[in-house]
Amino acid sequence: MRQAHPLVPVVVIAVVSLAGMIAALAGDGWRDLAAAGGLAISIAPIAWALRRR
Amino acid sequence: MKPATLKVWSRVHTWSSLVCTLFMLLLTLTGLPLIFHDEIDHWLKLRAAQSWTPAQLKPIDQAIIATLARQPGQVPIYLSFDEDRPVVNLTTGETGDAAEAAMRFNPIDLRTAAPPRGEPPQGGIMDTVLEFHTDMLLGKAGEYFLGIMGVSFVLALVSGVVLYTPFARKPGFATVRRNKSTRLRWLDWHNVIGGVTLAWALVVGLTGTVNTLADPITAWWRADALARMAHDRTGPIQAYVPGIVETALGNARAAVPGMDVQFVAFPGAAFSSHDHIAVYLKGATPLTAKLLTPVMVDARTGRVDGVAPMPWYMQGLLLAQPLHFGDYGGLAMKILWALLDLVTIVVLGSGLYLWVGKPRPARKHAVKKQAMAA
Numbered sequence: 001m002r003q004a005h006p007l008v009p010v011v012v013i014a015v016v017s018l019a020g021m022i023a024a025l026a027g028d029g030w031r032d033l034a035a036a037g038g039l040a041i042s043i044a045p046i047a048w049a050l051r052r053r
Numbered sequence: 054m055k056p057a058t059l060k061v062w063s064r065v066h067t068w069s070s071l072v073c074t075l076f077m078l079l080l081t082l083t084g085l086p087l088i089f090h091d092e093i094d095h096w097l098k099l100r101a102a103q104s105w106t107p108a109q110l111k112p113i114d115q116a117i118i119a120t121l122a123r124q125p126g127q128v129p130i131y132l133s134f135d136e137d138r139p140v141v142n143l144t145t146g147e148t149g150d151a152a153e154a155a156m157r158f159n160p161i162d163l164r165t166a167a168p169p170r171g172e173p174p175q176g177g178i179m180d181t182v183l184e185f186h187t188d189m190l191l192g193k194a195g196e197y198f199l200g201i202m203g204v205s206f207v208l209a210l211v212s213g214v215v216l217y218t219p220f221a222r223k224p225g226f227a228t229v230r231r232n233k234s235t236r237l238r239w240l241d242w243h244n245v246i247g248g249v250t251l252a253w254a255l256v257v258g259l260t261g262t263v264n265t266l267a268d269p270i271t272a273w274w275r276a277d278a279l280a281r282m283a284h285d286r287t288g289p290i291q292a293y294v295p296g297i298v299e300t301a302l303g304n305a306r307a308a309v310p311g312m313d314v315q316f317v318a319f320p321g322a323a324f325s326s327h328d329h330i331a332v333y334l335k336g337a338t339p340l341t342a343k344l345l346t347p348v349m350v351d352a353r354t355g356r357v358d359g360v361a362p363m364p365w366y367m368q369g370l371l372l373a374q375p376l377h378f379g380d381y382g383g384l385a386m387k388i389l390w391a392l393l394d395l396v397t398i399v400v401l402g403s404g405l406y407l408w409v410g411k412p413r414p415a416r417k418h419a420v421k422k423q424a425m426a427a
Contacts (some may be wrong), residue, residue, distance in 0.1 A: 005218075006217070006218055006221035006222055006225075006226065007214070007217070007218055007221075009226045009227075009248075010214070010217070010226075010248045010249065010251060013248075013249050013251075013252070014251050014252035014255075015252070017252045017253060018252045018256065021252075021253075021256060021376065024381060024382035024386060025339070025340060025343070025372060025375065025376065025381060026339065026340045027338065027339045027340065028339050028383075031339075031382075032382040032383045032385070032386060033385075035382040035386050036382065036383070036385040036386050036389060039253065039386065039389035039390070039393065040389060042249050042250050042252070042253055042389075042393060043249075043389065043392055043393065043396070045226070045227040045245065045249045046227075046245065046246055046249060046396060048227055049227045049228065049229050049242075049245050052228075052229070
């Protein structure tokens with residue numbers, strides 16, 4: 001199977017977290033949740049890498 | 054990528070990182086408490102919830118006159134409003150266009166037209182932390198210097214992504230090779246954390262740089278759009294007319310219904326003209342509350358002379374502030390922002406470690422010579 005370009009996950013995480021940060025600027029409620037979710041996606045791979053010790 | 058190209062990007066990454074690392078460490082450390090400035094301020098001041106009725110409050114102009122009477126030679130520059138208590142904050146100076154360092158900050162309790170009881174006249178520890186974060190206590194020179202460091206940080210991020218691509222092929226995404234040397238393990242951590250926090254770091258780095266340019270951007274706006282709207286003139290700064298602020302606030306609210314007053318800039322201030330009181334209104338939605346609309350009111354008559362939304366570059370500047378500090382999306386967002394700040398410290402520290410521990414050609418040569426002699 002062909003391996004994905006190494007930048008693909010980085011770009012996906014960047015786009016999702018950026019969308020979350022901008023969404024929270026535009027409103028409260030679900031938009032704040034979207035921002036928290038977007039930022040959590042940036043932290044999750046670090047937690048995952050730590051767990052694989 | 055050709056080895057020569059890779060070498061160039063590697064040099065760009067090394068030197069752009071080295072130039073800014075120390076200052077970025079300082080900014081990430083001072084930025085951490087600033088994310089929670091509301092909570093820390095609330096905890097430090099331990100202010101009990103206050104209740105009041107509009108009938109208890111004295112007119113704003115009476116509070117301004119009383120404050121100016123206590124400080125002869127001072128003129129009003131800005132006026133802002135506390136949200137949780139009936140207190141207005143009057144910034145004064147010797148002239149309407151006084152430098153920021155020469156301004157005085159005067160909170161006034163509208164129930165008494167006097168300073169709130171038991172409160173120090175100047176800001177507390179968080180104001181000092183903010184000042185350190187903004188300019189390292191070095192004024193405008195420090196602020197612009199940190200702006201240059203911000204540009205260097207963004208360059209380090211971009212060059213880091215370019216370098217990440219060929220190196221990440223081997224271990225794969227979010228993988229730290231445990232069975233390799235300490236140096237390689239830290240290289241993997243540097244790449245993993247740097248890669249996944251890229252968007253956040255770019256946003257914080259770019260907005261921080263934009264914030265350091267607040268003065269020139271505001272000066273440009275004042276000379277451009279604001280001057281056109283206010284039909285600016287270059288004569289003397291109009292003196293404060295007692296009673297004019299209540300009139301200006303009433304007329305500004307009537308001109309743009311459904312908006313609240315955020316702050317007032319008196320004649321001569323950076324956010325006003327020489328003969329206008331600029332009333333800055335904020336909208337009711339979370340987004341429009343951050344994008345202010347100035348209403349230019351004649352400082353002699355109280356008549357509204359112009360209303361216009363800010364141009365794109367001023368709106369960008371206003372949005373850069375919440376986007377930099379991450380204090381606009383509730384406590385969950387603040388905690389995540391703080392975690393991202395902490396892991397950025399790891400990226401900066403590991404980058405420094407990788408550079409310090411890098412095998413140098415001279416050192417390699419000496420080792421080779423020793424081995425040959427043995």
